[in-house]
Amino acid sequence: MVGKTLKHMKHLQYTDISYSKIFDEFRHPNSGAVVLFSGEVRNNNKGREVTHLEYEAYEPMADKMIEEILVEAKSRFKLNQAECVHRLGKVEISGCAVVVVTGAGHRKEAYDANRYIIDKVKNEVPIWKHEFFADGTSEWGQNCDCVTNEHEHRHHHERNE
Amino acid sequence: MEKRPIKIKCFAGLRKFFGNETTVLVEPDSNYAKVIEALQLLNPEATEILSSCRIAVNEDFVQLSETIKQEDTLFLIPPSSGG
Numbered sequence: 001m002v003g004k005t006l007k008h009m010k011h012l013q014y015t016d017i018s019y020s021k022i023f024d025e026f027r028h029p030n031s032g033a034v035v036l037f038s039g040e041v042r043n044n045n046k047g048r049e050v051t052h053l054e055y056e057a058y059e060p061m062a063d064k065m066i067e068e069i070l071v072e073a074k075s076r077f078k079l080n081q082a083e084c085v086h087r088l089g090k091v092e093i094s095g096c097a098v099v100v101v102t103g104a105g106h107r108k109e110a111y112d113a114n115r116y117i118i119d120k121v122k123n124e125v126p127i128w129k130h131e132f133f134a135d136g137t138s139e140w141g142q143n144c145d146c147v148t149n150e151h152e153h154r155h156h157h158e159r160n161e
Numbered sequence: 162m163e164k165r166p167i168k169i170k171c172f173a174g175l176r177k178f179f180g181n182e183t184t185v186l187v188e189p190d191s192n193y194a195k196v197i198e199a200l201q202l203l204n205p206e207a208t209e210i211l212s213s214c215r216i217a218v219n220e221d222f223v224q225l226s227e228t229i230k231q232e233d234t235l236f237l238i239p240p241s242s243g244g
Contacts, residue, residue: 039244055243056173058236061220062243086243098244118244126217127243128173140174141242 011066012059014089017096028080031103033110037118039098041091049134053097055088058126062086065125069117077113079104084117086127097129098122162189167196168234175214175239178207187229194225196235213240 023036041053057063070082081103091097100118104110121127129141164186171179185199193216201208215222217236 057243058172058217058220058238061217061236064220122244123241125241125243126172126238127241128239129242129244130173140239142240 009059009063011063011084012057012086012088014087017085017087017099019096019099019101022083022085022099022101026081026083026101026103028103030105031080031110032105033107034101034103035107035110035114037100037114038096039118041093041095041097043093045131050093051132051134052093053091053132054130055086055091055097056128056130057086057088059088062125062127066121069120069125073102073113073117073120077102077104077109077116079109079113082113082117084121086121086125088127164188166233167229169196169200170234170236172237173239173242174210175207175237178204178210179237190228192226192228193223193235196229197225200237210239214238 019036019038023034026034026036041050043050066084066086070084073079074082079102082101084098084100086098087096098118098121100114100121102110102114102117104113130138131141132138166184166186168182168184169179170182179200183200183203185196185203187195187199196216197211197214201211215238216225217223217238218230218232222238
């Protein structure tokens with residue numbers, strides 16, 4: 001799947017995410033604070049050695065939902081800019097799986113909005129992580145134990161970040 | 162009225178139980194919860210994951226209590242695990 005191109009997908013890609021490039025282009029005269037979060041692939045999960053991850057999405061819906069989350073966050077936190085890009089396909093250890101960048105007048109809004117966006121993307125957007133372990137087995141990950149159709153979140157459990 | 166077939170597209174961990182897509186038959190005027198019930202009958206081993214799945218139509222989530230409209234393809238969405 002590597003190298004597959006997604007037509008009209010702004011927030012999903014099968015190729016490496018260049019967060020330095022996104023960051024360099026993230027300039028706004030009204031922004032005094034820019035926060036970048038990079039979710040990266042760990043070599044372990046729950047005591048097991050992880051070799052790599054593969055991400056799958058319901059692509060058109062995931063892309064649309066990330067855009068909606070960014071639009072809502074920009075309004076809620078008075079951001080000047082917001083961006084989020086999520087990887088699909090195989091991501092190696094220490095590879096960037098998802099990046100969120102937020103820019104605001106001051107750091108509080110930029111930090112708060114960044115956390116808000118990554119939490120929503122992880123919990124609500126139809127993207128799934130397939131973990132591959134050193135013992136040759138693999139599992140589909142679960143970030144979220146929500147069971148209600150309304151999907152109101154009650155996260156008491158530890159999330160993988 | 163005859164039952165009508167509805168195609169269900171599956172993702173991620175659901176494919177182990179149903180493949181990339183499957184078809185269920187539902188009575189006219191059923192709600193989306195009936196689709197989940199039909200899938201549980203089709204493969205009882207999927208009961209646990211089905212209890213946490215949502216259904217999307219035209220790239221939007223629907224409530225399980227809503228009546229199924231004219232659509233013939235649904236997307237079954239297991240819990241997200243991105244990031």
